[in-house]
Amino acid sequence: MRLKSFLLPLAIMAAAFISSAQAQVNVMLPANPGGGWDATGRQAFQALNAAGLYKGGVNFTNKGGAGGTIGLAEFQRQQAGKPDALAVFGAITVGSIVLNNSPIDLAKFRPVARLTAEYLVIAVAQNSPHKTLQDLVAALKSNPGGTAVGGGSAGGVDHIALALLAQSAGVPVAELNYIPQTSGAETVTGIVNGTLTAGFSGISEFAQFAEQGRVRILAITSAERVKGLEVPTFKEAGFDVEIANWRGILGAPGMPEDNYAAWVDRFTKLSETPAWKGVLEKQGWDAFFLPGQQFGTFIAAESERIGKILKEAGLAQ
Template sequence: MKVVKLVKSLAVVTALCAGAAQAQVSVMLPANPGGGWDATGRQAFQAMNQAGIYKGTVNFSNKGGAGGTIGLADFQRSQKGKPDALAVFGAITVGAITLNSSPVDLSKFKPVARLTAEYLVLAVKADSPHKTLGDFVAALKSDPGAAAVGGGSAGGVDHIALALLAQSAGVPVPKLNYIPQAGGADTVIGIINGTLKAGISGISEFQQFAQEGRIRILGVTTAERMKGQPDIPTFKEAGYDVEIANWRGILGSVDMPEANHKEWVERFAKLNESEAWKAVLQKQGWDAYFLPGNEFGEFIQSESSRINKILKDAGLAK
């Protein structure tokens, strides 16, 4: 009788341990702390916790560099088959894989959810002589090399947006003086201290500094003026046919079990509808851009083709 009770007790302990193990979620943030991917991952899980969707333990790992390809390469290799291993990534990664000849293969991961879109803005120092986007483009035309512009990784959406602006204005893309930065904070510092003539990044990374009067935002890459930012003109208003967004989403590990993949797709679908997440979107200036699971996978394929074509057309990739 005692033996039976002991066996039952051990079974209970084993079950509890298994449950605890399943509650350990690992999330790769393939960027330095403080950037857009870092905020997306951490705030998504914080909102998920607040909404009661997932309240287990989450272990975050930051590994930045090369447009997210360093962190994702590690994730692809080390987390294969793990049931609760996730990674944040976005549009920047697509071009970075090509330009860095990265071993990362996005088609191998389990697509979980496309979450947000953030439009890009071009900004200059508050006392810059460039009062409008037209002023800046005139300087770019006059001497492209003298106009050092900072932004994210080479081949990322920031770089692509600048290339599209140059193409639209008749400025040779290869002559641009684009200087990749480690993060949005570094771009702002470069603008303020004068090492950069301008910077291009997501509006959430520049908004605070614009409100403080330290930088001036000249334009945004939306089709129409943003609802929350009616004073910022679009690139199109200034006569430049540029519309592009920096989307971000979640990938599951290579060979993630189907049951776990389905569960995470459902959790992020619930997150998208939650008030906690809507509050995050509003605070960060992000647009909801949700696509679940396999639909997101199809989008990644089409976006990979689109971005790589832009890189080739702009002379940024062969």
């Protein structure tokens, strides 16, 4: 009887240990701390916890470089087949895979959920002679090489947006002077000190600097004007450009079906919770949710679209 009484707590402790060991998800954030992908992953899991949808442990790994392809390649090598391994990625990675001729095959990953979208804005210095997007395009036409434009990774959405603008305006894309920056803050610094004529970034990164009077936003890449931001869309300004920096979650290649279904279900439920809606509002992100295989279909279409743009622009083979 005493032996049974002694063994029962041990059994309970062992079961608790096994349960806690299993309740651990590894999340690859293929960027340096502090950026959009980092925030997406960390905020999503905080919201999952707050909503009671996932209470287990989370191990985040930051691995930046090459538009997310370095971190995603490491994730593919180290986490393939594992049950609870996820990665944040987005539109930037799709372009970087093409531009860097990366061996990453997105079709091999498990598409869990598309979560957010952030439209891009183009800005100039407050005292810039370019008062409108048309003014800036005129400068690009006159001297594309001498009109430096900054933004995120080469081949990323900022770069693609500039290429689309050039194509729409009849500016030779190969002659553009695009200078990748490490962050939106660095792009703003370049705009203010004059090393950049203009720069692209997400609304959330530029809005604060516009409010401070450091930069002036000229236009936004959304289909319609954004409430609270009194600037025209690129299309209103006469240029056929519409693109968003979307972000989502991938499961590891070969993730078991039961685990995959569970993660799709968690993120589907999360998309409707007050906790997640609060994150979107706080971060200035647009809801852009797609679950599971619908997200997979979108990734395939985006890969084809972005790859075509980069090749037509002469940025990739």
